[in-house]
Amino acid sequence: MAKYRIAWLPGDGIGKDVLDAAKIVLAKIGLDAEYLPGDIGWEFWCTEGDPLPKRTIQLMKDTDCAMFGAITSKPSTIANSELIPELQNKGYVYRSPIVRIRQKFDLYICKRPCRAYPGNPLNYKEGIDIVVFRENTEGLYAGVEFFPIPDEMFNIKGMEKVPKDAAISLKVNTPKGCARIIKTAFEFARANNRKKVTCVHKANVVRATDGLFLKKFNEIAKDYPEIEPDNANVDSLCQWLLKRPFNYDVLVAPNLYGDIISDLCAQMVGGLGFGASANIGDDYALFEPTHGSAPKYAGQYKVNPIATIIASRMMLEYLGEVDAARSLEKAVEEVIKEGRVRTYDMGGNATTLEMAQAIADKIS
Numbered sequence: 001m002a003k004y005r006i007a008w009l010p011g012d013g014i015g016k017d018v019l020d021a022a023k024i025v026l027a028k029i030g031l032d033a034e035y036l037p038g039d040i041g042w043e044f045w046c047t048e049g050d051p052l053p054k055r056t057i058q059l060m061k062d063t064d065c066a067m068f069g070a071i072t073s074k075p076s077t078i079a080n081s082e083l084i085p086e087l088q089n090k091g092y093v094y095r096s097p098i099v100r101i102r103q104k105f106d107l108y109i110c111k112r113p114c115r116a117y118p119g120n121p122l123n124y125k126e127g128i129d130i131v132v133f134r135e136n137t138e139g140l141y142a143g144v145e146f147f148p149i150p151d152e153m154f155n156i157k158g159m160e161k162v163p164k165d166a167a168i169s170l171k172v173n174t175p176k177g178c179a180r181i182i183k184t185a186f187e188f189a190r191a192n193n194r195k196k197v198t199c200v201h202k203a204n205v206v207r208a209t210d211g212l213f214l215k216k217f218n219e220i221a222k223d224y225p226e227i228e229p230d231n232a233n234v235d236s237l238c239q240w241l242l243k244r245p246f247n248y249d250v251l252v253a254p255n256l257y258g259d260i261i262s263d264l265c266a267q268m269v270g271g272l273g274f275g276a277s278a279n280i281g282d283d284y285a286l287f288e289p290t291h292g293s294a295p296k297y298a299g300q301y302k303v304n305p306i307a308t309i310i311a312s313r314m315m316l317e318y319l320g321e322v323d324a325a326r327s328l329e330k331a332v333e334e335v336i337k338e339g340r341v342r343t344y345d346m347g348g349n350a351t352t353l354e355m356a357q358a359i360a361d362k363i364s
């Protein structure tokens with residue numbers, strides 16, 4: 001029996017292209033793993049009314065972790081019209097499977113490394129090396145939303161300000177939820193000799209929830225005297241990240257700010273082809289490129305597999321295969337630096353699989 005069981009979830013569009021690329025490097029590394037394919041994506045929404053069928057959740061429960069490709073999401077009006085006729089008007093509601101997985105498996109850490117690989121022609125500036133820790137289960141993603149607002153909610157003090165026809169999305173931050181992601185960011189900083197952790201917030205306006213996040217940050221920072229604690233309003237941080245990217249090291253943010261900031265950081269180190277996520281909880285983890293499903297490129301093996309390969313590297317780290325992770329990172333570095341094999345986004349004409357093969361060839 002293989003040492004690891006990995007749920008293999010290509011999903012939609014280019015999801016299969018990039019996971020095929022990941023297989024090439026994992027095979028070269030010789031990871032002793034069994035890859036178990038699972039159904040997820042738009043096709044299963046249309047035919048079953050659920051893009052994340054129960055059998056897939058069960059499959060994940062029976063594995064050590066998952067590799068995920070990409071998913072197509074559409075607004076609910078369109079989603080409903082694409083259901084097969086038998087399922088229409090039966091009350092099916094489309095919810096993003098990736099957000100559901102994060103919540104269902106309590107994958108509260110979203111780690112997004114943003115490193116400018118030397119020689120990457122897409123770098124905004126050489127030398128950027130930021131790691132974003134995004135809270136991944138609560139905040140504005142809690143899914144507590146009202147439209148229309150039930151009458152009884154208007155009995156709550158403060159609600160008199162809210163028009164009857166408004167829509168409400170609750171931002172839910174818990175002390176436990178804030179504390180565990182902030183601790184994770186500091187622990188990472190400590191273990192990796194990082195100098196500074198910046199808390200991302202808007203506590204001057206969003207007083208209750210962001211106030212709690214910042215309060216927890218200030219408390220926890222005291223346990224890490226060797227690391228400089230820093231905090232910034234999310235809006236001004238966007239300006240400063242572009243102006244002085246080298247002032248930032250580790251960022252920790254509530255869910256939505258982390259979502260936004262991590263796209264900005266990814267763009268500074270090469271864009272969509274370089275943004276990878278590790279979604280990690282206490283019992284399970286899922287690794288994915290951060291990009292979408294790019295349906296127009298599906299099956300063309302054109303897109304950059306590096307994000308997915310970085311995700312695979314984080315999976316190796318999670319599994320404790322640290323030497324393998326290190327040699328994979330080195331191989332990625334070398335291929336980028338040499339610049340001989342590049343996908344179209346980097347100005348070359350290599351295919352997804354050729355790029356993966358070039359990286360695999362560097363692994364000894």
Ligand code: IPM
Pocket residue numbers: 096098099259277290
């Ligand atoms: C991400 C994505 C997801 C998110 C979408 C696809 C639901 O943007 O992983 O950053 O908002 O978290």
Ligand code: MG
Pocket residue numbers: 259260263
């Ligand atoms: Mg995002």
